[in-house]
Amino acid sequence: LMAANWNRYPSADSQDIESLVANYCNLAPENIVLSPGSATLITTLLNYFALNQKRIVIAQPTYTLFDYHCKTFNIRYEPWMLNSELEYDYENMPELGAGDVLIITTPNNPVGNTFNPKKLVEILSANPESYIIVDAVYAEFCEYDYTTLVNQYPNLIVLRSFSKAFPVAGLRLGYGCASPQTISLLRKLMLQFSINHFTQVFARTILFSPEFQECAKNRVKAMIAERERMYRMLHARFDKNTLKVFKSAGNFLLIRVHQDTSFQKLMADLEAAGIKVLNTSPFPLLHNTFRVSVGTGEENDFFLHKLSESLDLATLGIKIPAMRTGGFFPMAAQRQGIRLASYPIHRTDDKTANTIGTSFLATAQGS
Numbered sequence: 473l474m475a476a477n478w479n480r481y482p483s484a485d486s487q488d489i490e491s492l493v494a495n496y497c498n499l500a501p502e503n504i505v506l507s508p509g510s511a512t513l514i515t516t517l518l519n520y521f522a523l524n525q526k527r528i529v530i531a532q533p534t535y536t537l538f539d540y541h542c543k544t545f546n547i548r549y550e551p552w553m554l555n556s557e558l559e560y561d562y563e564n565m566p567e568l569g570a571g572d573v574l575i576i577t578t579p580n581n582p583v584g585n586t587f588n589p590k591k592l593v594e595i596l597s598a599n600p601e602s603y604i605i606v607d608a609v610y611a612e613f614c615e616y617d618y619t620t621l622v623n624q625y626p627n628l629i630v631l632r633s634f635s636k637a638f639p640v641a642g643l644r645l646g647y648g649c650a651s652p653q654t655i656s657l658l659r660k661l662m663l664q665f666s667i668n669h670f671t672q673v674f675a676r677t678i679l680f681s682p683e684f685q686e687c688a689k690n691r692v693k694a695m696i697a698e699r700e701r702m703y704r705m706l707h708a709r710f711d712k713n714t715l716k717v718f719k720s721a722g723n724f725l726l727i728r729v730h731q732d733t734s735f736q737k738l739m740a741d742l743e744a745a746g747i748k749v750l751n752t753s754p755f756p757l758l759h760n761t762f763r764v765s766v767g768t769g770e771e772n773d774f775f776l777h778k779l780s781e782s783l784d785l786a787t788l789g790i791k792i793p794a795m796r797t798g799g800f801f802p803m804a805a806q807r808q809g810i811r812l813a814s815y816p817i818h819r820t821d822d823k824t825a826n827t828i829g830t831s832f833l834a835t836a837q838g839s
């Protein structure tokens with residue numbers, strides 16, 4: 473970093489980083505385009521297809537940037553709604569024509585559902601003149617990896633990121649995977665010099681080092697185990713008429729509280745306890761739902777304790793350290809090395825990512 477020419481634009485040549493990314497996801501460098509975050513690829517693709525008057529179909533509910541960007545820039549799109557169980561409704565998928573664009577997210581944020589790989593192959597094969605865009609930024613948390621399908625289907629674009637699994641969201645490094653012909657087009661659409669000095673240095677020296685990769689893999693394994701533990705506990709211990717937790721392949725869980733008054737009370741109680749969750753009720757089909765990110769075991773236990781406490785149920789047998797005002801872990805627990813937060817702080821109105829434990833982080837920083 474000290475050797476970088478900060479008074480100059482960063483290098484526009486990132487072929488070595490593209491090779492590292494390609495090796496990570498079992499592709500060739502010509503299958504990779506870099507971007508300052510996958511969100512940039514999303515908005516770039518939406519703008520490009522809209523300017524070329526392509527019909528755009530987006531599975532909903534999903535990552536809010538798709539709907540937000542389309543409404544902000546007056547881009548028309550057709551929603552393809554999930555079914556009542558919040559799974560992809562394959563039987564009612566809109567028919568695609570030549571030049572049409574279908575956008576799906578899998579694992580889907582904020583629901584956590586996934587797209588059936590066989591169905592994806594069927595759609596790709598049946599619609600060779602349509603573009604299928606798969607937002608797969610949570611791929612590391614899922615058993616399915618659709619990325620290498622770009623070698624077989626030139627109409628497929630897969631969007632990936634290093635923000636979720638590693639996690640280095642502040643690095644702002646995303647990438648698109650597609651056929652060489654499509655990648656050539658995408659590189660023309662991306663602004664030059666958009667990968668900054670810091671990101672380039674980090675990618676070249678740390679991101680793909682064996683130590684960093686092993687640490688990331690272990691973290692993902694631990695988070696998947698915690699996700700499944702939370703799911704099993706919520707699914708088994710709560711009455712289905714009170715609460716429903718949806719199966720997830722991401723690093724989060726979607727939870728529905730059926731009674732309006734209980735849901736509103738829960739949202740207030742979690743906020744008072746310093747637990748930040750994403751209220752997804754404004755999303756279509758997601759009335760009285762919220763998304764909670766999977767944190768450390770201590771954070772997850774604290775969340776489960778406060779959830780059951782708010783709903784006037786037993787505390788699931790979880791032993792929680794005595795809390796001081798505001799729901800924070802006591803100073804003694806901090807000194808014992810308990811990890812109080814795993815994620816950066818996000819604005820509560822930022823629907824790209826909201827996490828639990830953010831007030832814990834503020835407490836740790838201030839102590």
